[in-house]
Amino acid sequence: METEKVIEVNGLSKKFKEVAAVNNLYLNVYKGDVFGFLGPNGAGKSTTIRMLLSLITPNQGQIRIFGKSLKENRINILRNVGAIVESPDFYGYLSAYKNLEIIGKISGKEISRKRIMEVLELVGLHKRYKSKVKTYSHGMKQRLGIAQALLHNPDLIILDEPTTGLDPQGMKEIRDLIIHLSKQEQKTIFLSSHILYEVELVANRMIIINKGTTMIEGEVKNLLNALDLKVTFEVDDPLKAKSLIGEKAWISKLDSIIDNKMIFNLKTDDIPLLNKYFVENQVNIRAVIPRRSLEEYFLNITESAG
Numbered sequence: 154m155e156t157e158k159v160i161e162v163n164g165l166s167k168k169f170k171e172v173a174a175v176n177n178l179y180l181n182v183y184k185g186d187v188f189g190f191l192g193p194n195g196a197g198k199s200t201t202i203r204m205l206l207s208l209i210t211p212n213q214g215q216i217r218i219f220g221k222s223l224k225e226n227r228i229n230i231l232r233n234v235g236a237i238v239e240s241p242d243f244y245g246y247l248s249a250y251k252n253l254e255i256i257g258k259i260s261g262k263e264i265s266r267k268r269i270m271e272v273l274e275l276v277g278l279h280k281r282y283k284s285k286v287k288t289y290s291h292g293m294k295q296r297l298g299i300a301q302a303l304l305h306n307p308d309l310i311i312l313d314e315p316t317t318g319l320d321p322q323g324m325k326e327i328r329d330l331i332i333h334l335s336k337q338e339q340k341t342i343f344l345s346s347h348i349l350y351e352v353e354l355v356a357n358r359m360i361i362i363n364k365g366t367t368m369i370e371g372e373v374k375n376l377l378n379a380l381d382l383k384v385t386f387e388v389d390d391p392l393k394a395k396s397l398i399g400e401k402a403w404i405s406k407l408d409s410i411i412d413n414k415m416i417f418n419l420k421t422d423d424i425p426l427l428n429k430y431f432v433e434n435q436v437n438i439r440a441v442i443p444r445r446s447l448e449e450y451f452l453n454i455t456e457s458a459g
Contacts, residue, residue: 156183158220159309159341160205165214166365167200174200176365178214182343182358187335189352189373190345190357190450197365198345199238202313206236218309221260235307236364237315241298245287249278249297252286256301264304272300275338276330299330308354310334311343316351324351331355349451354370362453383408384424384429387440394436403427413439 160182167175175197184186186456192198203209205216207227211221218230243252250269257264271281277294286294295315302310316324332355334340346352352359353373360370369376388394391413398404406423408416419427424443431438 156185156381158182159184159186159218160188160343161215162201162205163215163217163219165201165204165211165216167197167204167209167211175204175211175364178362178365179367180360180370182341185335185339185340187306187342187344187356189344189356190362191349191352191359192362192368193257194347196362199313201362202236202238202311202345202363203383204240204342206234207231219458232305233307233408234309234311235302235305236311236313237295237298238311238313239254240317241294241301243286243294243297246285248283249273249286249289249300250282251302251306252297260305262305267314268304268306272303275303275333276300277302277326290323292319292326295319295323295327296330299327300456303334307340309341309343311345313345315344316346316348324348330353332430340457363385382419382421382424382443384417385440385442385444386427387442388413388415388431389437391415394431397431397436401430403430419443 158181160180162178162180164200165175165178166173178201179199189199190201194241200209204211205218205223205432207223219233221230223230244255248254250273251273254264257269265454270279270282273282276299278296278300281289281293286297289297299312299315316327319327328351329343331342335342335355344352356373358371359373360378361368386394391410394415395407395410398407401415406419408418410416417427424441428441429440
């Protein structure tokens with residue numbers, strides 16, 4: 154049985170005058186996904202998110218959320234969506250609690266004190282709920298923005314660059330929160346980010362877009378496995394090792410030699426085979442260091458598209 158689609162985008166396009174910001178875009182987000190939405194600057198990510206939130210209208214194409222047309226069911230759908238678009242903004246002279254209380258009243262829903270404290274605890278701000286927001290760090294404001302998005306307990310959360318401007322600790326806090334929301338709170342998360350390493354750590358599925366159109370979409374694990382790893386073999390005698398592979402197929406996979414480090418382009422299954430070959434031929438291996446990242450994959454895809 155196919156997993157339920159939470160977001161389904163078909164043939165979506167948006168032009169601003171003569172500029173095609175989004176061009177015939179397709180994507181699918183399934184229930185329970187942490188879905189990484191990737192692309193270089195100007196790829197159409199922010200425009201797509203604004204269309205998903207019905208802030209701007211597409212020129213053509215269809216958006217379905219929770220199995221329903223966004224165009225025909227806008228209000229009911231958006232009641233079950235939480236979002237941060239760019240940096241969240243709050244009343245700095247008011248407390249975190251008071252800001253959320255006001256936002257709850259503006260939304261038209263009855264948000265209880267209990268619920269406000271629940272979301273503040275969820276994002277780790279419950280001990281500072283009385284503090285004025287102007288005393289918060291940038292990372293704390295980002296977490297308060299996520300608390301705002303969670304206030305009405307939505308099933309879908311759309312986060313547009315939630316770690317922008319954060320230090321490593323702040324990025325880790327947001328990353329841990331996203332994982333918690335997915336695993337413990339059973340939320341579906343649509344995550345747009347330029348921080349590719351962060352997406353690699355939290356997303357199970359992803360799409361890369363460029364010039365407003367889909368380049369590739371799928372499971373993060375499967376997409377990365379399709380790419381050769383840069384594997385460093387640190388050996389005691391690189392000249393002997395190179396001579397051993399000189400007449401073997403391994404030589405075509407050798408990228409470079411730097412001091413006693415031999416760097417190969419290998420598939421995952423090749424690593425133990427090459428290691429075994431070296432050991433059987435009395436080449437001592439000091440270390441085997443595989444390296445493959447979403448950043449390499451991202452550059453490979455977007456640069457190949459010109």
